Amino acid sequence: MPDGKIRPQWNRTIAEAVQFMGTEADKKNLYTLIPALRRRTAGLFNVYKGLPKPLYTLFLATVVNSVGIFVFPFLTLYLTGRLGMTQGNAGSFMFLISMVYIPGNFIGGKLADRLGRKKLMVVTQIISAALYIPCGFALFSDYVPWLILASVFFDGLTDPARSAMMMDLTTPENRRTAFSLTYLGHNLGFAVGSLIAGFLFEHASSWLFWGNALAVFAATWIVGMKVPETKPTQQQIDATIGTGSTEEAHTGTLAQALLSRPFLIIFTLLTTWYGFVYAQHRFALPLQAKAVFGATGAAIFGSCMTLNAALVIFLSTPVMALTKRWxxxxxxxxxxVFFALGFGMIGLAGNIWLLYLSTFIWTLGEIVNATNEGAYVANHTPISHRGRFQAVLPFLGSIGWTISPPVIGKLIDAKSLDAVWPLIGAVAGVSAGLLWLLGKVEDKTLARQSTPMDIRKK
Structure with a gap:
C-alpha cells in the first residue's frame, strides 16, 4: 500500500492555510503558519534523503543541462523561418534526426559496457556541444543542419551511458526515488529553459546554439569533476552469477541476454503502447482544441501544456511518495488507467474546464509512469549488459510513439477526431490490464522458482 503519512501531513497544512486566510490573523498567526508550511514542505522532500551523493550531483547536472535545451524546442521554427525550409522538408529533417540518433544509441550502449560510463559521457557530450558553436556563427548557412545531425549522433552515444550510470548508482530499494529526483530535475530545468529559449529565438538566435553548448559544457564539467566511474568491476559482475537475482550477470550475447528475460521484453512491448497513447498530447490534442474552441484553440492547447508542466513539477514528489511502496x-x-481516463474523456470535453480535468488526469499517468517504468527496467537488467539494454529497450519502447501520429492521422482522415479518443482510451486501458496480469504472472513464477522442488511435488 502507499505511504499513508503523506496525505494527513498535507491535509493539516491546507487546513492551517485556509484557517489563516479566512480569519483576521495577527502577526503571531503569520509567524506560526509560515514555519508550519516550511516544515510540511521539508517533510515531503525528505523522501529524497539518503541517496548516494553522486545522485545529487547528477540531479544538479540534469537541471543545468535541461535549462540549456534551447535548440530542439524551436528547431522546426528555425528550419522554416531562418533557413527557409518547407514544412515538408522540415518534417523530413526531423525524421532524419531520429534515424541518426538510433545508430549512435546502439554504438553508445556497447561502448558504455566496454569502456565505462563516465569516460564515454564526458567525451561524447563535449563533442556534441562543440558542434553547436559554429552554428551560432552561421545561422543562415546550409551547413547548420548537418552540424545538428552530427551533434545528435554524439548525443545518442551518450544516453545509454547516462542511463547505465543511474542504474549503477542505485539499488532496487532506492531506484524509484532516484529516478523521480532526476525526472523532477529535468522538468525544473526545461521549464526555465523554454522561457529563455523563446526570448533568444526572437532576439538573439545565435545564443540558442551557444547557450545550449554552454549548458552542456557546464553539466559535463559537473559530472566529470564530481561523479566517479560507476561501471561495475569484473569482480562485482562475477559475484552476481548464480544468485538468481533479476540483475544477475549474463555470460552470453546481447540477444541471449534479452531472451533470458521474457518478462522484461513483454513489459517493454506493452509500455510502447503507452507511447502510442501519450504521443497524442502533441498531435491530436491541439487539433481537438482547435475543432472545439476555434480561434482560441491554440491558446487553450498552450495553457494545457503549461498546466501539464506545472503539475509535473509540483506533483512529482508527492505522487512518488504515495506510490513508493507499490x-x-x-x-x-x-x-x-490514468491515461485511459484522461485521454479517453477528451472527446467529451466540451468546455475548457473538462479539458483541464483531462490534462490533470493524464498528467498523473505521466508522472507515475516516469518514476516507475525505468525502475522496473533497471531491476530486470543484467549488471553485465546495462549499457546495451539501455540502447535496445528504449528503441523498442519508442516504436509506439513513432507510429502514433501517422496512424492516428490516417484514422482522422478516414473517420474523424471523434474516433480518436475512444480508441486511445481503449489502448491504454487494455495495456494497463495486461501489465497488471503480467505482474501477477511474474509474482507466481518467482514464487514457484523460489520454492524447493520437493515441496512443489507435494
Whole structure:
C-alpha cells in the first residue's frame, strides 16, 4: 500500500492555510503558519534523503543541462523561418534526426559496457556541444543542419551511458526515488529553459546554439569533476552469477541476454503502447482544441501544456511518495488507467474546464509512469549488459510513439477526431490490464522458482 503519512501531513497544512486566510490573523498567526508550511514542505522532500551523493550531483547536472535545451524546442521554427525550409522538408529533417540518433544509441550502449560510463559521457557530450558553436556563427548557412545531425549522433552515444550510470548508482530499494529526483530535475530545468529559449529565438538566435553548448559544457564539467566511474568491476559482475537475482550477470550475447528475460521484453512491448497513447498530447490534442474552441484553440492547447508542466513539477514528489511502496509494475499499470481516463474523456470535453480535468488526469499517468517504468527496467537488467539494454529497450519502447501520429492521422482522415479518443482510451486501458496480469504472472513464477522442488511435488 502507499505511504499513508503523506496525505494527513498535507491535509493539516491546507487546513492551517485556509484557517489563516479566512480569519483576521495577527502577526503571531503569520509567524506560526509560515514555519508550519516550511516544515510540511521539508517533510515531503525528505523522501529524497539518503541517496548516494553522486545522485545529487547528477540531479544538479540534469537541471543545468535541461535549462540549456534551447535548440530542439524551436528547431522546426528555425528550419522554416531562418533557413527557409518547407514544412515538408522540415518534417523530413526531423525524421532524419531520429534515424541518426538510433545508430549512435546502439554504438553508445556497447561502448558504455566496454569502456565505462563516465569516460564515454564526458567525451561524447563535449563533442556534441562543440558542434553547436559554429552554428551560432552561421545561422543562415546550409551547413547548420548537418552540424545538428552530427551533434545528435554524439548525443545518442551518450544516453545509454547516462542511463547505465543511474542504474549503477542505485539499488532496487532506492531506484524509484532516484529516478523521480532526476525526472523532477529535468522538468525544473526545461521549464526555465523554454522561457529563455523563446526570448533568444526572437532576439538573439545565435545564443540558442551557444547557450545550449554552454549548458552542456557546464553539466559535463559537473559530472566529470564530481561523479566517479560507476561501471561495475569484473569482480562485482562475477559475484552476481548464480544468485538468481533479476540483475544477475549474463555470460552470453546481447540477444541471449534479452531472451533470458521474457518478462522484461513483454513489459517493454506493452509500455510502447503507452507511447502510442501519450504521443497524442502533441498531435491530436491541439487539433481537438482547435475543432472545439476555434480561434482560441491554440491558446487553450498552450495553457494545457503549461498546466501539464506545472503539475509535473509540483506533483512529482508527492505522487512518488504515495506510490513508493507499490511494486513498480503495479504503478505502471496504474499509470495506464490514468491515461485511459484522461485521454479517453477528451472527446467529451466540451468546455475548457473538462479539458483541464483531462490534462490533470493524464498528467498523473505521466508522472507515475516516469518514476516507475525505468525502475522496473533497471531491476530486470543484467549488471553485465546495462549499457546495451539501455540502447535496445528504449528503441523498442519508442516504436509506439513513432507510429502514433501517422496512424492516428490516417484514422482522422478516414473517420474523424471523434474516433480518436475512444480508441486511445481503449489502448491504454487494455495495456494497463495486461501489465497488471503480467505482474501477477511474474509474482507466481518467482514464487514457484523460489520454492524447493520437493515441496512443489507435494
Amino acid at each position: 511494486k513498480p509494475i503495479n504503478s505502471v499499470a496504474l499509470s495506464g
